[in-house]
Amino acid sequence: MPKDTGIGASTKRREDVRFLTGKGRYTDDIDVRGQAHVVFLRSDVAHARIGGIDTSEAEAMPGVIRVFTGRDFEGVGGLPCGWQITDRHGQPMQEPAHPVLAQGKVRHVGDPIAAVVAETRQQARDAAEAIMPDLEELPAVIDMKAALAEDAPKVHDDLTSNLCYDWGFVEENKAATDEAFAEAAHVTTLELVNNRLIANPMEPRVAVGDFNAATGDHTLYTTSQNPHVIRLLMGAFVLGIPEHKLRVVAPDVGGGFGTKIFHYAEEAFCTFAAKALGRPVKWTSSRSEAFMSDAHGRDHVTKIELALDAQNNFTALRTETYANMGAYLSTFAPSVPTWLHGTLMAGNYRTPLVYVNVKAVFTNTVPVDAYRGAGRPEATFQLERVIDLAARELGVDPIALRRQNFITEFPYQTPVAVEYDTGDYEGTMKVLEEKADLAGFAARRKESEAKGKMRGLGVNCYIEACGIAPSKLVGQLGARAGLYESATVRVNATGGITVMTGSHSHGQGHETSFAQVVADMIGLPEDMVEIEHGDTANTPMGMGTYGSRSLAVGGSAMVRATEKIVAKAKKIAAHLMEASEGDIELKDGTFTVAGTDKEVAWGDVTLAAYVPHNYPLEEIEPGLEETAFYDPNNFTYPAGAYACEVEVDPETGQVTVERFTAADDFGNVVNPMIVEGQVHGGLAQGIGQALLESCAYDEEGQLLSASYMDYAMPRAHDLPMFTVDSSSRTPCTHNPLGVKGCGEAGAIGSPPSVVNAVIDALHSGGHRVGHIDMPLTPARVWAAMNGAVPNMGAAQPAARTDATTEARSVGGPATRT
Template sequence: MPKDGGIGASVKRREDVRFLTGKGRYTDDINIRGQLYAFFLRSDVAHGRLKSVDTAAASDMPGVVRIFTAADFAGVGGIPCGWQVTDRFGKVMQEPKHPVLADGKVRHVGDPIAMVVAETLDQARDAAEAIRVEIEELPPVLNMKDALKPDAPKVHDELTSNLCYDWGFVEENREAVAKAFEGAAHHITLDLVNNRLVANPMEPRVAVGDYEDHSGMHTLYTTSQNPHVIRLLMGAFVLGIPESKLRVVAPDVGGGFGSKIYHYAEEAAVTFAAKQVKRPVKWTASRSEAFISDAQGRDHLTRIELALDKDHNFLALRTETHANMGAYLSTFAPSIPTWLHGTLMAGNYKTPLVYVNVKAVFTNTVPVDAYRGAGRPEATYQLERIIDKAARELGVDPVELRRKNFIQPDQFPYQTPVAVVYDTGNYQATMDKLLELSDHAGFAARAEESKKRGRLRGFGIAHYIEACGIAPSNLVGQLGARAGLYESATVRVNATGSITIFTGSHSHGQGHETTFAQVVAEMIGIDASQVEIVHGDTSNSPMGMGTYGSRSLAVGGSAMVKATNKIINKAKKIASHLLEASEQDIEFKDGKFTVAGTDRSKTWVDITLAAYVPHNYPLESLEPGLEETAFYDPSNFTYPAGAYGCELEIDPDTGKVTILAFTAADDFGNVVNPMIVEGQVHGGLAQGIGQAMLENCVFDENGQLLSGSFMDYAMPRADDLPFFKVDHSCITPCTHNPLGVKGCGEAGAIGSPPAVVNAVIDALQRGGYSHIDHIDMPVSPARVWAAMHQR
């Protein structure tokens, strides 16, 4: 049994009290004396040449302080991209310029053209309406395949085409994969769409720029998952501000899901403007604005092929994907369809040969980047859909086909044909657990009961693997990352024994203030209430890379453990001095330092006090104080995996799909706070089910966003979802981080979409609609009904 408040306990979150009483402090709650308000005039056409921007009349409007256009940013850099992909011919990707404000051309609806800074937001907006913009409209490039035609209009005139890169992985396997298909007994093919999504954290983005004239210090308050990354990108690449003169603060942040990783133009614009106008400048996105300015997710078109031998062993897998980059390269966009996608195409299976081809394409749409799961949901969806299709075509049980091809428990560590090495796992165990919890054996009887009511019942399974805890810096450096991916922590022990931890991880819903404290409290043997977690401010925490990719505990937590171990080692030295014993004889347990085999001991507070009041202290060999910093750079990714099952009913009259039960059996390695882990899975499931059934970002033929608000972009509501059954009792601890943890933030969003679609196809085929072998997401009532009536 876990100790109260220690590792393994479902400790209630300390964050909750402020959020439940309205005392959270989000970026939009920050108002600085004298602040002005910024409003961005954005392009209402998808593609056009910007002939002129006349701000004369608008500048005279009441309350207007200054209007910024591209010309004002001539002396600063563009918004940088943090990842460079090398294509299959050894050439680096085409990387377009990304000006802070549109310069020469507008490239998507929402591209910012001018920023009005005024005394009130209404005045700024009124003035923006008075700016006269002349745009020569150009035909927009929207469809990815059309975009690659030789005569397609170019999104970026300076590039040779709309192709960002043509990536092959593993390129050396291309021929061998082709050969394997030639001789294969079975060849299954599936064309599918991974629908474009909008992350839509409930808090829209906000940025407040402030500048202190007397010190030359810039401060940016922003809704970010990684304030240090923003400081680096904006300071070094855009505005030319040394980090020592730039503080980035991300206070309470209302969800991110990837969309708040990136450095956005608005952040640079308000930081820049604050110095120009010598007053703080605040920008708050409306939701409508978020839909056309937050980086979006997914948007892949894929053909996937699977070759099997006569005994149904997987021989080879081949995919061709078109991945939409949108109009500009968002911070990590190039890495998503490549390294976060291609490296997962082996899935949980021992397929010996895999070849992945990805063509990344520029279009006149909102930029696309990571969204919860980022590349891994796309890989899992393809793989788990085609395995299901193969099972149906071959007339075998989809569970058994998976089991037969799983990497078996005794095969770890396992080198996949797509570069990565899985350290540990047991996929048979998670599959067993899923079948048990979902009462798979009783499904047939339930389906029969549904049939009596005129409903079609289906059961769908998916097994996923993901690479989390990103990532070894030297590896990602080779793969094109322009940043390291370590994490940092400073553990500051205070004189009377309480501890303040400064972490580079950032919590925007994950509950780090609670779980991180649990870990350190257990290591030291003090009450968790004595441990405070501080995050989100570059002025007090060491350089860290932030929170995404299910990395915070695996990487940030490991840094914290490492720093805490340094503390314990130093504390033992102090104890050995005070107890006049050799350091090797000092035992540390439950907050007490004891000389082994004696009853002589010192408490934690005896030691911390000695460190700061070093009257009786080995000053000649040991510095006073008790504060340590550690950086942890992982040696491998972590590999959470799990089996998901969806049971649903279709109303054949309307095509409406109702999820009756959803079960998730995950292996996250060790778990620090089960309550929080389960909550993460619930949220991931809701987003994955949302993708599968409801969410879809759609542009019309002119590049206007049709799903541009919550009136048309369907977010899951409480009555769209059932209670979930989630389990994390199958544990194969990560072998290479000190906590043995793998990460749980994205799993739900990765494993659930194929489980839902597999269940829909299962229901339809059982119901006699045997001609339906695929429906693209979202499986809306209209789409299901249309499929049922297209014979």
């Protein structure tokens, strides 16, 4: 029987009442009395030297308060990078300065050159258009391999080259891995691209800076997934503001997907300008501005090789990846292709030797950082594509090949540092086979063929490391901050509970699921628990929400704080009932003395905590409020098996996703409905990457996919009804809830499923295609079928060919039909 309340119940999301009725309070809804507006003049070229900036005409225009340029930020810190990588030669990565406004050079289209603050946004926009920068255009480097040539133009003149780092992992495995390949019975090699993506959350970024001259207090309202981290980075490293004088508020946030983790120049500018001008300053990104100022995701070019013995056991794996950093190092960018990618290259399989090489490269493009999954989708895509290709080369069933090589005993120490504490990959695969009705696929293929379509089945497995931590480990890996989480649980005199968390919610349903956890522990109705987050002034220091860490880390902090609350409440209850503390039990919101009929209600105990007329103050302090910080011992390791069925039109190359099934192991599940929604969202983004989305630049660094006319986001009719199952549960062994994290799984597991399915469909029609790079647009699929694949490794805009929406030629302009 499904539960009605507490952990395991599909409680309706309480947040949705305000979101669906237009009562949400987003950053752009915040208007501070007397605020001015800022518009940034952004570079329209990818690489140029700044000779001068004529702001005289702009400064004389109506409503203009002040025009800022890079000179106003001389002596101000640049945007910091939160992770340092040491390369395989023991050298620290090259770490260039990242000024708030461009100084000396612009390095990508969208780099901010100047900022106009005016009375209205329109006045600021008009004045920004009147600024005349003197730009000496320089050759741009866009292709990563070309950027590493000796004669390549340097993105940063003060660096020795465009190579950020050359990372090898595990370096001591390299010789043994090479030897295993030399001795292998079979080697499968695949070169592939993980296409650059733009996150496009529903709410563009916004920043409102305010300064109180009377107190010296700064306030920043911003669209952030981790306000405490923004306060730390901006206050300590950019503007030199003591943390107790800087408040960062992230109210309702309309989606993040990773792109709102990072500290951005606009946040620092608005905070700086508010003090400089003595009045609040507000910036709201336009959608087109977001395309060239929000951090992008993915953008890897990889060669992967899989070695097998004569019995088809995996013996070694090695990869060489070029990872695009863009023009600057975003907050967590260096960690994504290294520690969040290389450590997952073992996947679900017993592969004794793994060696991963990553060359991170600076180019004249928008900075690249974490995007839903962050490194794990890249690892999964490489691994699951090369396994499928190996199965085809060997003439064996792809599921059987995976099964043969599954890890079956836990805990399992991988050859890439991490240790999986628990899992059941065989069990999850069995669930997938049943839920996806794989036995009926042959019949469905015949039905498709009768309609003149080719039908394909793609299966893959994934594992991810999330609940990012522990601090001791990530500190050794280069993290410049701890990755713990925090919670304060405050019980009011009348029994209601307020939980203040360092985690942040931007669509995940935390206000519902967090309340379920605390209410379940005490035995109270969930509506007696309120969740507060997003304001550094009233929440404990926390590292925010990303990496599917909210319940595993933030929820565990709540559990620890609630345990402290219960322990103190039991002392008060014992005193009230004149019993031994060890005999007190709490169930359904009532304290009882074991073996007796004595009881006292939760509300009576909480009132006594604040009206301590009748208990020994020397033993028990008044009040009922506790704080806990939780730093986990290990990552959590969700895993799953996915199946996708597609139809391909042989006349046009159009791919239609007909069925998609996801079987996931998320450990214990707090709210199954929320979990299902999270998986649905991830699947939509993963399928979007596989078939539609791609951020493209031309050779001069112009962003070709700079609007929704050229960047194809998935729409409802692009997606099937999903079958989602999370009944496979091996609880995490090292956090008190036994949870693993679910927010990124769909985006990790779905791209290889789709590509595997399309390749399978083409083979069923007699087309011996080994690989097609994402996105699998109709033009690319058609070209592959006809043996003429143009520029398969290049990032190109996606195409739609449904006549009711829009049609695009690959790499060309969009047209509506």
